[in-house]
Amino acid sequence: MAEYAIELRNVSKHFGPVVAVDHVTLSIRDGEFFSLLGPSGCGKTTTLRLIAGFELPTGGEIYIGGQLQGETPPYRRPVNTVFQNYALFPHMTVYENVAFGLEMRRVPKDEIQRRVREALEMVRLPGMENRRPNQLSGGQQQRVALARALVNRPKVLLLDEPLGALDLKLRKAMQLELKALQERVGITFVYVTHDQEEALTMSDRIAVMNEGRVLQVGTPEEIYERPTCRFVADFIGETNFLSGRVKERRPKEVVVLVDGSVEVLVAADREVGVGDEVTIAIRPERISLHAKPPDPRALPGRVEERIYVGTDIRYLVRLTEQTVLSVRQQNPGTDAMIRFSPGDTVYLHWRLPSARLLTE
Amino acid sequence: MTGSRGVGSGTRRRGRWLARLLALHGVLGYLFLYAPIVVLVIYSFNASRYASGAWRGFTLDWYARLFTNEAIGAALRNTLIVAGVSTLVSTVFGTMVALAMERYDFRGKLAFDALLYLPIIIPDIAMAVMLLLFFVLARVQLGLTTIIISHVAFNISFVAVVVRARLAYFDITLEEAAQDLYANEWQTFRRVTLPLIMPGILGGALLAFTLSIDDFVITFFTAGPGSTTLPLRIYSMVKLGVTPEVNALSSMMLLASIGLVLLSLLLQKGGGGGIEIA
Known part of the structure; x- marks a missing residue:
């Protein structure tokens, strides 16, 4: 049973009528x-x-480590959380913040000292023990929040948009660092984000959510290539949509x-009948442009x-009266890079598997 | 060009006059408020035997006399007992009320909220009469206990209001973080919530203490034999004639009140820093 760190079965949560x-x-x-990805308000x-355990489900069952x-x-749950705003205790030092969970579990004092020091080294914040949270930068506070959770060696670490408040450059660096850290400690990470690029970069698997439902679960590649x-096709990356009828x-x-x-x-990777309304999704970078038709298609x-x-x-x-396609061509940096100008007639081509058939 | 400059300087002159008038108005306002207090304090150092007599030189005699006056000593003791006990009780209950009002939804919360403000807005005299009636009907012997109960009755509201103001700023995810780190409800309250709202609680307690020390009307109605507090003592002394001793006593109460109120404001302003102040 415990092959899964976390299992949710038919879990629902209602807030009044919502x-x-x-x-x-x-x-x-x-x-x-594992990332939960979706726009704000999607339920992630x-x-x-x-x-x-901050909310109790209205219906369904949640298992952690098979329990x-x-x-x-x-x-009493074997999970720890890194909060979006870090939620560091402002009246405690960095050391006291990180030691809090261990103290609550009555870990011996010398072990607490050792583990806090290790945790701070792990997030590369040694020597900050006696600072107060308000004396730290956003990135440092983020690391303290991470150390405070990881020091308890939880089965699962829950992260709620932990990089949301950092600037872009720091965020990119922290993404790689978090991923490396996760691989090193081997703890299951459940990561909430609305940033599709972040989810694609870091995750082993992603669940795309919208309006409280999980729409698709898969590896970044599956989510991107086979929405x-x-x-899902629209939320992850840029996509062209062509609507039509099966002929x-x-x-x-x-x-x-x-x-x-x-x-x-x-x-034909899904069942459709003649006359069905369908949508074709095609990524802009999968389309090539040609001056002469390279193929009858x-x-x-x-x-x-x-x-x-x-x-x-x-x-x-x-392409037609109603449809304009976005096409991305890599910039090779040569004179030949600008091959077409507005007004030119071009031929659009893509490999057959690049176009995905979606039903409405 | 000249014409317009003339108009400009004219308005400027008028503006200056208005500003001076406004300043004068302010000075008069404060004079009206504080001149009697200043006079009182000055006369507490007057060597004259009459409180409102002419200035006959500086003396600390009246203060020295205060400390040897047994009746005043007893009154001071009563005052401190009443203020101490009523502050302790009302701080505990007021904080509990504030937590309940800020954190929970329950039936009749709105009505309860309005009731909570009642002791703050109701005239002292009305509350005093009500409390007296209550004690008489309940056949409770008037004395220190009844004064304490009455002071708790109004102080709870003040403490609750001050603590609620602090709680309104409280980030609830801090409590979630504590629970996430294995702290149960009580440990969360003791280690996180309480230290963070402590400035509000101490502020409320000091306010309660001050109000209790200064209260006259409610104390007057609910006091019994042998439970005279300082304000009651001063009142009875004044009935026999204002002596410089009264001035000295009043000055000292004034000093204590101002000190406590300032401390209370300071504590309430104290940022998220926590309990170093305590």
């Missing part, structure tokens, strides 16, 4: 870096608070008539705009 978490079922493996923080939690109070619904089914492919005028071929379009992004050149290409 459904914050709606029948969520998740299995988080031991030692995994509430899910975390349910695991920590049913029921109404177990937070202080199962429009919301013809072939053994391995489906022909979709987009905007009633352009025929697009996609892999290539679709003609007209360049509307060219945007210089630095690493990329972004083109907006009109």
Whole structure:
């Protein structure tokens, strides 16, 4: 049973008439870096608070290390939390903050001293023991919060947007550091974030949430390459959507008539019938532009705009009356990099598996 | 050009006059408020035997006399007992009320909230009469106990209001963090909540102490034989004629009150620093 660090079975949480978490079922493996990703108000923080025990579920069951939690109070759960605003105790020193959990568990004094020192070294904050939280920078407070949780060696560490308050550069550095730390200590991390890039960079697996539901669970690659619904495709990275109707089914492919005028071929990786309304998702960087059709499948379009992004050149290409596609071409840094100008007719092409068929 | 400059300096002159008038108004206002107090303090050092007599030189005699006056000593003892006990009781209950009001939702909370402010806004005399009636109906012997009960009755409200103000700023995730770190409800309260609201509690306690020391009307109605407090003592001394001794006693009470109020304000302003002050 305990192969999963955390299991949620059909967990719901209602606040009066508001459904914050709606029948969520998740299995988080031991030692995994697991992210709950979604826009604000999607229920990811509430899910975390349910695991920590700050909220009790309206329905469903939560298991930590195979143990049913029921109404177990937070202080009897083998998890620790890193809060979004750090929640360091302002009236205690850094040492007292980090030692708090060990003291509550009546760990002997000399062991507390040793473990606090180790924890502070681990987050690279040695020599700060006697400072007060308000004498530390945001990044340092963040490290203290991390040390305060990790010093207890919990089975699972819950992190609620822990990098949200840091500036971009520090955030990027802390992302890598957190990931390395997690691999070193081998503790299961459950990480709440609304930043899709952060989730993709750090996680072993991601659960994408919206409106209290889990829409898709998978590795970063699965989530990015094979989104199962429009919301996930849209939320993770940039995506073009083509809407149309299934015109013809072939053994391995489906022909979709987009905007009633352009025929697009996609892999038939899900059951659709002729006449169904469908959406095709295609990433901007998976589309290539050509002056002449490289393939009979290539679709003609007209360049509307060219945007210089630095690493990329972004083109907006009109495919039909209703649809403009975003296309990213890597900037090779040669004279040949600007190949098309607004008004040019181009041919859009992509490998068949790059386009994903989504049902509405 | 010249015309416009003339107008400009004219307004400026008028502005200066207005500013001076305003300053004068302020000075007169404060004079009205504090002149009697200053006079009182000055006359407590007057060598004349009459409290309102002419200035006959500086003396500390009246203060020396105070400390040898047994009746005043007894009154001081009563005052400290009443203030001490009523402050202790009302601080504990007031803090509990503040926590309940700030943290929990319950039926009739709004009504209870309004009731809580009643002792603050109700006229002293009305409260005094009510309390006296209550004690008489309950057949309770008037004395120190009844004074203490009465002082607790109004002090709870003041303590609760001050502590609530502190609690309103309290970040509830700090309590969650403590519970996340294995502290149960009581340990969370003792190690995190209490130290952080301590400045508010001490502020409330000092306010209660001050109010208790100064109270006259309610004490007058609920006091019995042998339970005379300082304000009651002063009142009875004044009835026999204002002596410089009264002035000296009043000055000392004034000093104590101002000190306590300042300390209370200081504590309430004290930031998230915690309990070093205690």
